[in-house]
Amino acid sequence: MMRPDLRDPRLVLLTLAMLSLVAAFVAPKITVRRPSFDLLAVVDITGSMNVRDYAASGRPISRLDAVKAALRAMLAEMPCPSHVGLGVFSERKTFLLFEPIDVCRDFAPLEASIEALDWRMAWEGDSRVSAGLFGAIEMARRLNSDLLFFTDGQEAPPLPARGAPTFDGRGGELRGLIVGVGGYELSPIPKFDDRGREIGFLGVDDVPHESRFGLPPEGAERREGYNARNAPFGAAAAVGVEHLSSVKEDYLRSLAEKTGLAYAHLEDGKSLWTDYAAIASARPREAAFDLRPFFGAAAALSTFFAAAGPSLARALAEMRRAALTRHPQPGRSK
Amino acid sequence: MNALGFDHIEALFLAPLALIPLLRSVLRENTIPSLLSVPADSLSAVAGGFLKLGGVIAIGASLFGAAGPHIAGAEQERFAEGAQLVMLIDRSGSMNETFAGRTPSGGEESKAAAAKRILKRFVEARRHDLVGVAAFSTAPMLVTPISDHLDSTKAAIDAIDRPGLDYTNIARGLAMALSMFKTSEADLSRAVLLISDGAGVIDPKLRDDLKAEFRKTNVSLYWLFLRTEGSRGIADIAAEDDESPQAAPERHLDLFFRSLGVPYRGFEAESAEATEEALKQIDRLERHPVHYVEKMPRTDLGAWAFALAFVATSLLVVAKLAEVGLGVKGGAR
Numbered sequence: 001m002m003r004p005d006l007r008d009p010r011l012v013l014l015t016l017a018m019l020s021l022v023a024a025f026v027a028p029k030i031t032v033r034r035p036s037f038d039l040l041a042v043v044d045i046t047g048s049m050n051v052r053d054y055a056a057s058g059r060p061i062s063r064l065d066a067v068k069a070a071l072r073a074m075l076a077e078m079p080c081p082s083h084v085g086l087g088v089f090s091e092r093k094t095f096l097l098f099e100p101i102d103v104c105r106d107f108a109p110l111e112a113s114i115e116a117l118d119w120r121m122a123w124e125g126d127s128r129v130s131a132g133l134f135g136a137i138e139m140a141r142r143l144n145s146d147l148l149f150f151t152d153g154q155e156a157p158p159l160p161a162r163g164a165p166t167f168d169g170r171g172g173e174l175r176g177l178i179v180g181v182g183g184y185e186l187s188p189i190p191k192f193d194d195r196g197r198e199i200g201f202l203g204v205d206d207v208p209h210e211s212r213f214g215l216p217p218e219g220a221e222r223r224e225g226y227n228a229r230n231a232p233f234g235a236a237a238a239v240g241v242e243h244l245s246s247v248k249e250d251y252l253r254s255l256a257e258k259t260g261l262a263y264a265h266l267e268d269g270k271s272l273w274t275d276y277a278a279i280a281s282a283r284p285r286e287a288a289f290d291l292r293p294f295f296g297a298a299a300a301l302s303t304f305f306a307a308a309g310p311s312l313a314r315a316l317a318e319m320r321r322a323a324l325t326r327h328p329q330p331g332r333s334k
Numbered sequence: 335m336n337a338l339g340f341d342h343i344e345a346l347f348l349a350p351l352a353l354i355p356l357l358r359s360v361l362r363e364n365t366i367p368s369l370l371s372v373p374a375d376s377l378s379a380v381a382g383g384f385l386k387l388g389g390v391i392a393i394g395a396s397l398f399g400a401a402g403p404h405i406a407g408a409e410q411e412r413f414a415e416g417a418q419l420v421m422l423i424d425r426s427g428s429m430n431e432t433f434a435g436r437t438p439s440g441g442e443e444s445k446a447a448a449a450k451r452i453l454k455r456f457v458e459a460r461r462h463d464l465v466g467v468a469a470f471s472t473a474p475m476l477v478t479p480i481s482d483h484l485d486s487t488k489a490a491i492d493a494i495d496r497p498g499l500d501y502t503n504i505a506r507g508l509a510m511a512l513s514m515f516k517t518s519e520a521d522l523s524r525a526v527l528l529i530s531d532g533a534g535v536i537d538p539k540l541r542d543d544l545k546a547e548f549r550k551t552n553v554s555l556y557w558l559f560l561r562t563e564g565s566r567g568i569a570d571i572a573a574e575d576d577e578s579p580q581a582a583p584e585r586h587l588d589l590f591f592r593s594l595g596v597p598y599r600g601f602e603a604e605s606a607e608a609t610e611e612a613l614k615q616i617d618r619l620e621r622h623p624v625h626y627v628e629k630m631p632r633t634d635l636g637a638w639a640f641a642l643a644f645v646a647t648s649l650l651v652v653a654k655l656a657e658v659g660l661g662v663k664g665g666a667r
Contacts, residue, residue: 011654017392018651021644024399025637085489088475095425095499097469097477098490109478109486116476123472123499139496292636293342296400299643303392303650304351307358 010306017302024295032289035282036079038145042087042094042136043067044181045119046127047202048154048245050190053183062190063181066266067150068114073269074276075111080104081285085143086113089151090122092131100145120196127156130165130255137174137259146280147176147261153248158240160211172260175281181266182247189245202243209240339632341402348397355389385653392646399639404632416462417523417620418480421453421491422511424530425469425498428562433605435562445531445560446495448606453491453529456613457484466514467491470507471499480514504528504587505536505544512547523622524553531560533583536590545594554597556616559584561604568602 043049045064054066061069075084083100101110129151140147188201216232223234247265256263264275305312340346429446431437438444443451457465466480467490477490511526536544548555561567568588591598599619601612 008654011651014647014651014654017396017647018644021396021640021647024640025644093497093499095475096493096496097475098467098486099492101483101486101489106483106486109481109483112479112481113477113486116479121473121475290341290402292640293345293400293402296396296398296636296640296643297345297348299647300348300351300393300396300400303389303396303647304354306650307389307393308354311358 010309013302013306013309017299017306020295020299020302024292024299027291029288029290029292031286033284034079034081034287036081036083036285036287037276037280038083038100038143038283039148039176039276039280040085040087040096040100040136040140040143040145041071041148042089042132042139042150043071043117044090044127044129044132044149044151045088045117045122046090046154046156047119047122047192048127048152048156048189049181050119050192051152051182051187051245052190053185053187053246063152064117064119067179067181068117070266070269070272071114071150072111074273075103075107075114077269077273078103081287083145084110085145086110086117087136087139088117088121089129089132089136089149091124091126092128092135094132094135094139095123096139099143127154129153129155129251130159130167133178133255133259134165134167134169137169137176137261140176141169141174146276147174148179148276149176149261150179150181150266151252152182152245153180153252153255154245155248155251156242157208158211158242160215167258169259171258174260175279176261177276177279178252178256178261178263179266179272179275180247180249180252180263182245184246184249186241186244186246189243204239204243207242208238209242210238337406338635339404339406341404343401345397345400345402349394352390352394352397355386355393385650388646388649388653392643392650395639395643395646399636399643403635403639405635406632413623416460416464417525417622418464418466418515419524419620420466420468420480420511420514420526422468422470422507422526422528423449423494424471424502424507424528424532425494426471426500426502426530426532427498428502428531429498429560430495431562433560433563435564443606444495445562446498448609449529449560450491450495452606452610452613453494454488456617457487457491460617468507468511468514469494470503470510472501472503474503474507474510476510476514502530502532502534504530504534505540508544509540509547512544512551512553515551515553523620524551525556525620526553527556527558527616529558529560531562533559533587535580535583536587541590548594548596552596554620555591555594555599556619557588557591557598557600558609558612558616559600559602560609561602563604568600 043064049064049067050062052060052062054061054063056066056069078084080103082103084103085096085098085100087094087096089095097113103110133149133151136147136149190198191200191202191206193199210233220226220233221228224236225231226234249263249265253263255261262275262279264272266272425446429449430444432442432444433448434442436442438447457463461484464480464482465484465487467477467487469475469477477493478486481487508526508528511528515524559568566582566584568584588600591600599616601615603609603612
């Protein structure tokens with residue numbers, strides 16, 4: 001017989017290998033739509049973020065450092081065409097450092113900018129979290145990106161008796177996460193001098209413990225020294241725990257509810273990423289996808305089986321026969 | 335020569351598979367009573383060897399191609415004209431007003447918006463610059479470090495026409511800008527481009543520190559003063575006997591900069607056009623040879639690997655098509 005056997009599986013496999021290799025030349029890349037994320041990260045840089053109630057490798061680190069570390073780790077997790085912008089919050093404003101940039105291509109400057117976040121950037125000592133959050137929401141909406149707002153929720157000075165200001169925007173218009181930063185136990189807040197050197201911790205007398213703006217809270221008339229005109233808040237200075245700080249989760253949750261954002265507590269980069277991914281708005285973006293590894297592997301495997309296939313098949317049959325002779329199955333003849 | 339790199343090194347884990355053609359042929363086996371019945375034939379031996387080799391190459395080259403081989407792009411040091419620049423941008427509230435000192439309305443452009451437009455064009459035209467951005471109002475802020483990432487620089491410039499903050503504290507801003515330069519690169523041409531619409535009084539205590547810092551880092555300074563119409567300018571001398579920094583902060587800041595002992599130019603711009611003109615001058619002045627590293631595109635080796643694999647596989651297919659059975663019909667496989 002002088003004609004090649006076209007039904008020989010080995011010939012079929014070799015032809016398949018050839019076709020795969022041709023495909024590797026013809027269609028090396030396709031574009032696929034992959035989900036990516038755009039987000040604006042706004043970090044609270046007010047004084048209470050200096051509280052050291054996180055730990056890294058056995059040493060206490062400040063809330064701000066914990067945020068930086070988590071943010072950096074999270075960026076590494078994000079899929080490639082994602083964009084991240086950075087802003088800081090202090091006083092009552094959110095200040096945009098830069099608009100969202102590509103996480104992969106511009107990772108180095110992005111990382112360096114996060115590393116450079118410092119409480120010394122703060123332009124004023126106040127911390128009106130709700131005002132900053134509402135500003136950040138507006139900013140993220142304009143940038144058409146999600147929002148990650150890192151804060152410990154410590155309003156300084158404390159909110160007036162009527163509670164937080166109302167949110168004017170529409171709730172749920174923007175997706176995002178309020179990330180509560182800080183431990184659940186009260187911790188002392190570091191105190192710095194004019195030149196930025198740490199000089200101990202804030203004492204009871206260093207901070208106001210009650211807002212005396214607006215109307216006095218209910219029951220103020222029962223306070224000592226109350227006078228409707230001259231001392232509507234009572235005569236004694238309020239004493240509280242505003243010089244200590246813990247994450248104000250209840251308050252942040254209420255803010256999240258008001259604004260339609262989600263709430264998560266900051267643990268580490270991985271959990272931050274999962275918390276964010278659960279609520280993020282994925283934006284499909286075109287991304288190049290290299291098919292050649294698949295074609296190449298397919299060609300290699302086809303050729304491999306063309307060479308080894310018959311031997312493998314024989315070995316397999318041999319094994320089965322051996323197994324059957326060792327354990328002959330009743331009612332079945334070979 | 336640069337190192338070989340792989341995108342998908344996993345594919346190479348299958349490399350042992352390439353040895354199988356040495357042991358097993360892709361051709362049919364024939365049952366022949368004895369090999370001795372076939373005369374020794376060197377041509378056949380060579381052909382057999384080729385086929386074995388062809389099999390090894392077919393599998394090996396396919397896997398090699400699948401691994402995404404490439405030679406990393408060489409980093410070539412080049413010389414061009416440019417500089418290391420830090421843009422120190424005033425983000426105080428008044429930057430959001432027009433040059434006429436009003437809140438922009440209609441088609442009017444705020445000082446910040448004009449600066450944004452013109453600065454973006456500036457960095458786009460000067461691709462060999464390494465640019466960093468810092469902002470300041472009451473406190474200095476590092477926005478993006480000195481880098482060659484044009485996109486991040488532009489994103490930082492894009493942010494400058496957002497509502498600004500409180501005051502203009504130039505001294506701390508300058509200290510921040512100087513700290514962004516690495517001391518190890520003192521031989522490069524380096525400059526701080528200060529863009530502000532107001533001056534401030536620099537604390538006498540900080541003056542000496544700043545002066546020392548400027549001399550140490552040897553960074554030249556350009557001050558682009560976006561002057562609001564009707565306000566005092568750099569050259570205006572205050573009323574005779576009121577020669578204090580508080581009365582004419584612009585003039586005294588200019589005098590202070592002149593006393594720094596580093597190359598300094600002050601530009602006063604009262605409109606967007608003047609701002610552009612000033613930046614053109616800076617562009618001309620800051621043209622020094624800088625060396626920068628350019629990454630050459632990498633060389634992809636995948637196509638070569640697949641071509642080789644294709645030739646080898648074709649050889650096997652040809653051999654397969656040419657094979658002839660011996661003996662009985664449908665001879666043993």
